[in-house]
Amino acid sequence: MPDARIRHAIYKTFAEGGIPRTATLCKQLRLQEPEVRSAMDRLDAAHSIVLDPRTREPWMAPPFSSVPTPFTVEGGGRSWFAPCAWDAFGIPSLVGVDAVISTTCPDCEGRIVYRLEGGRLADPHGVVHFGVPAAKWWDDIGST
Amino acid sequence: MHVWSAQSETPIGEIMPASNLWFLSRSWYEGRLTFDWKPRSREASQQLLSDAGFVGAFWTLAD
Numbered sequence: 001m002p003d004a005r006i007r008h009a010i011y012k013t014f015a016e017g018g019i020p021r022t023a024t025l026c027k028q029l030r031l032q033e034p035e036v037r038s039a040m041d042r043l044d045a046a047h048s049i050v051l052d053p054r055t056r057e058p059w060m061a062p063p064f065s066s067v068p069t070p071f072t073v074e075g076g077g078r079s080w081f082a083p084c085a086w087d088a089f090g091i092p093s094l095v096g097v098d099a100v101i102s103t104t105c106p107d108c109e110g111r112i113v114y115r116l117e118g119g120r121l122a123d124p125h126g127v128v129h130f131g132v133p134a135a136k137w138w139d140d141i142g143s144t
Numbered sequence: 145m146h147v148w149s150a151q152s153e154t155p156i157g158e159i160m161p162a163s164n165l166w167f168l169s170r171s172w173y174e175g176r177l178t179f180d181w182k183p184r185s186r187e188a189s190q191q192l193l194s195d196a197g198f199v200g201a202f203w204t205l206a207d
Contacts, residue, residue: 004179004180005179007181008177008178008179008181011176011177012177015177046183047183048183061176062173062176063169063173063176085162085165086165086168086169086172087169087173088169089162089165089166089168089169089170090169090170090172090173091173093169093170093173093174094173094174094176094177095177106148106152107145107147107148114162114166116166121162121163121166124161124162124163124166125162126161126162127145127159127160127161127162128159128160128161128162128165129145129156129157129158129159130157130158130159130160130202131154131155131156131157132157133157133201133202133203133204134193134198134202134203134204134205134206135204135205135206136206137205137206138206
């Protein structure tokens with residue numbers, strides 16, 4: 001099964017600042033569309049990636065998001081959207097770049113910025129709110 | 145945050161320092177870009193949470 005190849009290609013595309021799409025994966029890996037879609041369904045079921053429930057295209061490969069979110073990460077000449085604060089913090093070390101994370105406080109609507117420099121969180125400050133208990137994260141991962 | 149919670153009708157869950165979350169995120173996603181990455185066991189994930197200070201019933205993962 002090509003699952004590992006497809007998962008790796010999805011993550012590599014995200015890491016390079018791109019958005020993985022089924023058609024591109026087919027071409028890149030020289031696989032037929034049904035084969036790629038079946039593999040992505042299995043990866044989704046295993047919580048390795050998350051497919052858009054409507055289009056069945058890659059939606060999230062944590063910590064990356066294929067759609068705009070309130071959490072942006074910029075570094076190494078690339079930029080990404082992260083599904084949540086947790087994921088935003090994970091991108092710079094995963095990709096291996098210094099980065100600036102930006103979001104907006106839902107309470108005061110002020111801009112929040114974190115800088116990741118040399119593998120360290122510069123000027124640690126602030127708190128993060130978690131609304132969903134860990135046992136229920138995968139009940140509706142899009143809302144988590 | 146409690147004002148936001150009341151106005152948005154969002155119950156307060158858990159509030160953690162951002163520095164703890166950064167510490168957790170680094171280890172949580174380690175290795176995801178490698179070809180041979182495999183999902184961690186529930187126990188290994190629970191340990192990562194615990195190591196970063198995320199302990200208690202709220203942070204107990206599903207079986």
